[in-house]
Amino acid sequence: MWPIWVLVVFMMIAGGLYTLTVDQQKRNRLSAEQSALVDQGRIAEGIVLYTQAKGRAPESLDSLAQEDGFEHLRGARQASQSYVRATGLNDGVWQFERAAAWTVRRKDGGASYRSENACGHGDVATASSWCGSPDGVWHRTETREVYNDQVASQRVRMMRTLQHLADSFSARQAFPAMGNDGVALPPGSQRALASLAGYSGSASGCTGIYVWQGIPLDCGALFDYWGAPVLYQYRSSTYVILTTETPFKSASGRPVVIASPLQVQE
Numbered sequence: 001m002w003p004i005w006v007l008v009v010f011m012m013i014a015g016g017l018y019t020l021t022v023d024q025q026k027r028n029r030l031s032a033e034q035s036a037l038v039d040q041g042r043i044a045e046g047i048v049l050y051t052q053a054k055g056r057a058p059e060s061l062d063s064l065a066q067e068d069g070f071e072h073l074r075g076a077r078q079a080s081q082s083y084v085r086a087t088g089l090n091d092g093v094w095q096f097e098r099a100a101a102w103t104v105r106r107k108d109g110g111a112s113y114r115s116e117n118a119c120g121h122g123d124v125a126t127a128s129s130w131c132g133s134p135d136g137v138w139h140r141t142e143t144r145e146v147y148n149d150q151v152a153s154q155r156v157r158m159m160r161t162l163q164h165l166a167d168s169f170s171a172r173q174a175f176p177a178m179g180n181d182g183v184a185l186p187p188g189s190q191r192a193l194a195s196l197a198g199y200s201g202s203a204s205g206c207t208g209i210y211v212w213q214g215i216p217l218d219c220g221a222l223f224d225y226w227g228a229p230v231l232y233q234y235r236s237s238t239y240v241i242l243t244t245e246t247p248f249k250s251a252s253g254r255p256v257v258i259a260s261p262l263q264v265q266e
Contacts, residue, residue: 036103037137042076044139047099051141055150055226055247057085057099078103084114086125089142095249096144100124104136147248151258154225158242158260161193161221161230165240165262168215174237175262176213185234190243192229194222203227224258238264 043061050058050070058064061083065073086098104110114124119131132138169175177185180198185191194200197210197217204227206219224230224244233241239261246256 036078036080036105039076039078040081040101040103040137040139042073043081043101044141046070046073046076047101047139047141051097051099051143052146052150056143057087057097057141059085061101080105082110082113084124089126089128090251091128091144092251094144094147094251095253096142096147098124098130098140098142100130100132100138100140102132102136102138104133104138106135110136143248147246147256150225151246151256154244154246154258155260157220157225158230158244158258161217161242162260162262164215164217164221168213169238169264171214175234175240176215177234177237178213180212185232187234187236190231190233192222193217193232193242194229196232197222203229235263238266 043064046064047058050064050067058067061073061077061081064070065077080103081101082103083099083101086100089096089098100114102110102113104113106113113133113136115122116133117124117127117130118133120127120129122128122130124130130140132140165175176196179185179191179196193212194206194210197212199206199210199222203219203223206222209216209218210222211217222230224246226247228244228247231243233243235241240263241259241261243257243259246258249255
């Protein structure tokens, strides 16, 4: 009778240990999945912010984490994360880029995940639309998603500068035709506003206000949304145009140029 009792107790203990082991495995798995979700979310946020600021997707997750202002992503960068930057995509209106990142826990590492398109057909690098499979934690950003908002934002910047030019015209009855360096602008010529105002640095290093021919210009006037110089095109004493070239292209491959004219009727 004693051996049977011992056996029963042993089996109960063994059963309890097994249950504890299984429960611990479940907790470990859930913890790992939660951690992957958090890390993937941080990476996704970084991709979005980088794309909005640069007008293009990051080359890789490793290069993203090395960028100034994105160093905090180094702790979220995991070996289990996959990433694809697809360029040259075309939807008939825009040429655009797609950045897709995902984490999937499969025995094969998820080698076929990129082609398992849940909202279209084809690989992440070529499909007109792409969504990740439900068993993975994934994110997708496309540059075309922000084009209209960025163009609208740049137009607002240029309108503010045109208002300053209009105020200058009201005071002088002519648009400026000379840089702070004394070099004249003949009709039909153009120069960067930064150059006209005497600033020779980059957009990233620009601070403060620069005065050109009595017109106050901040860095948002000298440089566009993407950090390129805004050009001042002098047509005549009553007609000027502000222009800037965006970093993206139309479906036909032509660079998208934003032009904001200001003409006074004589």
